[in-house]
Amino acid sequence: MSSTTTKELTVGLLIVSDTAAADHATDRAIDTLTAVIAEANAQIHNNSYEWLIEERRIIPDDKDKIQEKIKDWCDNKALSLIVTTGGTGFAKRDVTPEAVSEMLDKTASGLVHGMLASSLKITPFAIMSRPVAGVRGDTVIVTLPGSPKGAKENLESIIKLLPHACIQAAGGDSRVIHSGGMKQLEKEAGVASSGGVHDHHSHLYESGGLASDDAAGMTSGCGHHHHAPTPRTQQDGELRSNDLTGDVTQRHRSSPYPMVSVKEAHKLVAQKIPASEVVKKKVDAGLVGYILAEDVRAKESVPAFRASIVDGYAVVHTDGVGIYPVVGVSHAAPGEMKPLEAGQIARITTGAPLPPGATAVVMVEDTRIAKATEDGTEELEIEILASGLTELENVREVGSDMKTGDLLLRKGAEITAVGGEIGLLASVGIVEIEVYKKPVVGVLSTGDEIVPHDRDEALKVGEVRDSNRPTLLAAINARGYEAVDLGIAKDQPGTLEDVLKDALSKVDVIITTGGVSMGEKDLLKPTIERTFNGTIHFGRVAMKPGKPTTFATIPVGANASKPIFSLPGNPASATVTFHLFVLPALRQLAGYIGDDIHLAKALVVVEQDLVLDPRPEYHRAAIRIDKSGGLVARSTGGQRSSRIGSMEAANALLCLPGLSEVGDKRTRIPRGDKVEALIIGELKVSGF
Ligand SMILES: Nc1nc2c(c(=O)[nH]1)N[C@H]1C(S)=C(S)[C@@H](COP(=O)(O)OP(=O)(O)OC[C@H]3O[C@@H](n4cnc5c(N)ncnc54)[C@H](O)[C@@H]3O)O[C@H]1N2
Ligand code: MOO
Ligand SMILES: [Mg+2]
Numbered sequence: 001m002s003s004t005t006t007k008e009l010t011v012g013l014l015i016v017s018d019t020a021a022a023d024h025a026t027d028r029a030i031d032t033l034t035a036v037i038a039e040a041n042a043q044i045h046n047n048s049y050e051w052l053i054e055e056r057r058i059i060p061d062d063k064d065k066i067q068e069k070i071k072d073w074c075d076n077k078a079l080s081l082i083v084t085t086g087g088t089g090f091a092k093r094d095v096t097p098e099a100v101s102e103m104l105d106k107t108a109s110g111l112v113h114g115m116l117a118s119s120l121k122i123t124p125f126a127i128m129s130r131p132v133a134g135v136r137g138d139t140v141i142v143t144l145p146g147s148p149k150g151a152k153e154n155l156e157s158i159i160k161l162l163p164h165a166c167i168q169a170a171g172g173d174s175r176v177i178h179s180g181g182m183k184q185l186e187k188e189a190g191v192a193s194s195g196g197v198h199d200h201h202s203h204l205y206e207s208g209g210l211a212s213d214d215a216a217g218m219t220s221g222c223g224h225h226h227h228a229p230t231p232r233t234q235q236d237g238e239l240r241s242n243d244l245t246g247d248v249t250q251r252h253r254s255s256p257y258p259m260v261s262v263k264e265a266h267k268l269v270a271q272k273i274p275a276s277e278v279v280k281k282k283v284d285a286g287l288v289g290y291i292l293a294e295d296v297r298a299k300e301s302v303p304a305f306r307a308s309i310v311d312g313y314a315v316v317h318t319d320g321v322g323i324y325p326v327v328g329v330s331h332a333a334p335g336e337m338k339p340l341e342a343g344q345i346a347r348i349t350t351g352a353p354l355p356p357g358a359t360a361v362v363m364v365e366d367t368r369i370a371k372a373t374e375d376g377t378e379e380l381e382i383e384i385l386a387s388g389l390t391e392l393e394n395v396r397e398v399g400s401d402m403k404t405g406d407l408l409l410r411k412g413a414e415i416t417a418v419g420g421e422i423g424l425l426a427s428v429g430i431v432e433i434e435v436y437k438k439p440v441v442g443v444l445s446t447g448d449e450i451v452p453h454d455r456d457e458a459l460k461v462g463e464v465r466d467s468n469r470p471t472l473l474a475a476i477n478a479r480g481y482e483a484v485d486l487g488i489a490k491d492q493p494g495t496l497e498d499v500l501k502d503a504l505s506k507v508d509v510i511i512t513t514g515g516v517s518m519g520e521k522d523l524l525k526p527t528i529e530r531t532f533n534g535t536i537h538f539g540r541v542a543m544k545p546g547k548p549t550t551f552a553t554i555p556v557g558a559n560a561s562k563p564i565f566s567l568p569g570n571p572a573s574a575t576v577t578f579h580l581f582v583l584p585a586l587r588q589l590a591g592y593i594g595d596d597i598h599l600a601k602a603l604v605v606v607e608q609d610l611v612l613d614p615r616p617e618y619h620r621a622a623i624r625i626d627k628s629g630g631l632v633a634r635s636t637g638g639q640r641s642s643r644i645g646s647m648e649a650a651n652a653l654l655c656l657p658g659l660s661e662v663g664d665k666r667t668r669i670p671r672g673d674k675v676e677a678l679i680i681g682e683l684k685v686s687g688f
Contacts, residue, residue, distance in 0.1 A: 239530060272561075341357060545573035579680045604631040
């Protein structure tokens, strides 16, 4: 069943409200309904369909305007679903049901009853609502009340049944989506099973009894399969975050950010990272880690002269064995050289230029001294013992290692820490090359409780030493990127705004930690969206640790944007997600391409049983090369996200599948099994 392709069910949100139309900032319905729909997407464990919000409009209580939008969204855009809010009461200006009714081809009184029945369980005032529902063309239309709470409750009461309705309304075969799962669907939607008719249907929503966040079947990016909906990126004008100035009572009570898989998160990062810039750099030790932005050709030949490969005597190779006068000396040093004639030899050292006329070199081991000066300090005649010399024997011809114009390094080549590429460039006199600029990375800790790690004063209750900033600054530096310390920002919108504004002018990539989950002081997301007009590409990832990992881009000027990674505050979460998401992004910006962007992966044997978490887990471990050359992994112990100790001596992240991925088949990886490991540190050997 997971082989069916994902169908997108498009949605239009039509907010009918005089107040909200006059001041869009007062609207809460869009956020609320977006959250309901995101949650519905997050709970789909079968990739047969997903909701996609395509339209969002706020219009006044005006019958013509309502009908105009409905006409456009049904007849031109053929959306799957239109949800209106507002105008369903008894006030004079409440005209939504009338406007919608006139547009319907069919009514759907069942949906109306369903909504009213569930609302009446919550409040007797539901009786004051006049919802209508029906079909126009291919589109299902539902009217919800204007209060965000009422709208949310009504939509939640029917949303699990709407895919079925929408697909049928559009003339599709809804068996695809409800094949195998109608009973489950009915159970989840709180509707009694109608018996045998649906017996051949299979799962629409997977069972499993896990918390929705954790049960989302996601891939961990380590090659597990999954049934996740594709991520929804932010649409124009859609803001999911809490209101910055809002009260705690108004915050979201379930995350409005769809849970994306690690693989999808990587894809989004790769897509949204700005293009790499080209800069000129000197060829020196500072070039390590850069990627060439141009093909580089040899400016000179190596060797630049005919050079000896051995210490011995330069000869004319046709001369043969015999005793010859030593008429000159050539050391590996610049200088003029007297030409050599047949019947003469010249002493020569390794790397020294051959005298003009010499055609081969005989090793000193293949010679004997025949005559020395009287004081015994100098050679006069030497007997050559080697016979059958070939032309250029023991000689490096001009350009035999490399010729002027040869392609030395291709665009895209990495200047490695091994040093070979720098040597190559240096050998032919290249002093400057074009490379991709390495990003400068700013690191900011956030949180009222966070104090500098080196503050020389005991902690007061509630204070926490900042471990994320030194950790990340170190990791960034060690990977060869310039890191800028942005300090600690308090959980106040203004403070965060000032610090980020300053950072945007100084760095290419911003990393923040803390303040991205569900707390009322978790201000990163609303600040990015509302203050900086940024786009949050994902705000939740199906992984442990690191669930609230957030990635956004903030516009800076006309066509430019800068990436911001808002990592969870928990220290192990911040460190893991830095390696998993930020490092590849930095490498992409620095010009790495393809697989080179990502952490290296290997299969390792686990030395202990590892208990699986509902979420795909990145279990910190120390891996070693054992005597047989294989890789073995030892867990670093307690894996709680707050425990930075789980990163101590860790050089790998073991990719453990989430329980929701392996089904009920197993709850642990037994010792001796192999798992994939992402390598984040140096490999050690044991039993060398
Ligand atoms: N109702 C929910 N609560 C939480 C959820 C959730 O889904 N629903 N997610 C949990 C998960 S998972 C994580 S991870 C954390 C992430 O929290 P935030 O990113 O909002 O971070 P904070 O709340 O600011 O801090 C969390 C924790 O980490 C400590 N911290 C923060 N910064 C630092 C630092 N620089 N150095 C050391 N320690 C730091 C902070 O004091 C907190 O203890 O949210 C869960 N909650
Ligand atoms: O995802 Mo959080 O990072 O588990 O602690
Ligand atoms: Mg928090």
